[in-house]
Amino acid sequence: MLKLRKIITKLAIYLRKPRILIITHRDTDGVACASILIRYIKHKLHEDKFMTIFSGPTSLPKILESLKIKNARIFICDISPNISEEEKILRAILRLKSGGNNIEWIDHHEWRREFKDKISSEVSKIIVDKAPSTSRLIFQEYMHDDEVSLKIMKFGDDADTLSDNFKETIAYRILLFTNSKWRKYLMNKFVQGIFWDKEIEETFKKHLLKIDLIIQKIIDKSKILETKSGKKFTIINLRGINYPKSWIAGKVAEKLNVDFTVVIRKMNAISLYCRKNSKVNLLPIALHYGGGGHAFACGFRIKLSFKSLILSLILGKEYIPEEIWKVVEKVKNEI
Ligand SMILES: [Mn+2]
Structure with a gap:
């Protein structure tokens, strides 16, 4: 193609x-x-x-x-x-x-x-x-x-x-x-x-219904975590979801009233997003892992061990490898 x-x-x-x-x-x-x-x-x-x-x-x-x-x-x-x-x-x-x-x-x-x-x-x-x-x-x-x-x-x-x-x-x-x-x-x-126009309106509405369901599912499963400095955040697993991830993250952050979100885009790719108007500087974490972006929205890739890759293949999109949990620990300690 x-x-x-x-x-x-x-x-x-x-x-x-x-x-x-x-x-x-x-x-x-x-x-x-x-x-x-x-x-x-x-x-x-x-x-x-x-x-x-x-x-x-x-x-x-x-x-x-x-x-x-x-x-x-x-x-x-x-x-x-x-x-x-x-x-x-x-x-x-x-x-x-x-x-x-x-x-x-x-x-x-x-x-x-x-x-x-x-x-x-x-x-x-x-x-x-x-x-x-x-x-x-x-x-x-x-x-x-x-x-x-x-x-x-x-x-x-x-x-x-x-x-x-x-x-x-x-x-x-x-x-x-x-x-x-x-x-x-x-x-x-x-x-x-x-x-x-009508076509934009109708297609948009159709997608919104699907996205609402996705967001509801995420919220039902979500846990709210806290950093050392008292910032609230949540982890959102968006592997395999084909919609703008920053936008979904923003919606979830608003509904859960957290300061920022850790978004799993792919099994080895993570993005961090602030809630609208919250001023947390997330960029140092992304830079630490060789990524980049803005203070309010940034991303990076992580290296996965062979074991994590295999487990990810077997257990599917729901599985969160230990390397990602290490990132979450870092976020907790440094934000
Ligand atoms: Mn541009």
């Missing part, structure tokens, strides 16, 4: 020969970025030969390497380079540059300084700044006088700060998580300044 999509993308680039290419993140902020840029391309550049590719940090190097395109303007939005693939990305950028392409990279994640400096001299524009969302950076740079872009940007902010102040944001996050067809669907709507 992935291969097929890659071939289709390549073919589309070959046939349509876009003058502008947008490579953007697959999440709500990424969709918002592309939508604002498309408004810029349509209304300010009066150009209609453009294309959008959805990507992420892992697939970006491969996409850049395989792009057969010349003399185009290429936007990369809301994607930061993985440290281990910086060289690969740099080589691909150099190749694209020698093909007459102009690259503009806009992102709000943390970048390694050295790489940012290195790449700055090879691209036409680089805007890597701390901001609530990349949509905001794009809005400020290209479309700050456009009312619709302002609205789009607010959804980018709302999603990426995990505020979820608007019901639309929650719906977008859930839809984008469950089916990739929503990326283009929502993008096309945003470009037109449409933020809600």
Whole structure:
């Protein structure tokens, strides 16, 4: 399936020969970025030969390497380079540059300084700044006088700060998580300044019912724990649950009135999330395990012993390996 999509993308680039290419993140902020840029391309550049590719940090190097395109303007939005693939990305950028392409990279994640400096001299524009969302950076740079872009940007902010102040944001996050067809669907709507319709409403409602059941189950089984400094938290096992985990964690935290949650995403991947408005700094734990993120939302991977892997295979998704309990101990002692 992935291969097929890659071939289709390549073919589309070959046939349509876009003058502008947008490579953007697959999440709500990424969709918002592309939508604002498309408004810029349509209304300010009066150009209609453009294309959008959805990507992420892992697939970006491969996409850049395989792009057969010349003399185009290429936007990369809301994607930061993985440290281990910086060289690969740099080589691909150099190749694209020698093909007459102009690259503009806009992102709000943390970048390694050295790489940012290195790449700055090879691209036409680089805007890597701390901001609530990349949509905001794009809005400020290209479309700050456009009312619709302002609205789009607010959804980018709302999603990426995990505020979820608007019901639309929650719906977008859930839809984008469950089916990739929503990326283009929502993008096309945003470009037109449409933020809600019957199809979004109905699909969202259907998913909400399922999510409510999941949350109820979690709450029925939950135990409230306490850290040394008196912060309350709970462990949420979301292995195999295909919905935005940060959002479910937020809901559970609110209902249980805990300060934060320890979320098991996969048997070897953990995320920590604050309850809305609670100000616990969770980042040191993630950094200790080689992960990263924000103080209010961060994540990391852990190494599992062979024994834990086997037990996990036998006992299934409910099983919590001892390595995770060690993390919980650390959280108790250090938060
Ligand atoms: Mn973002």
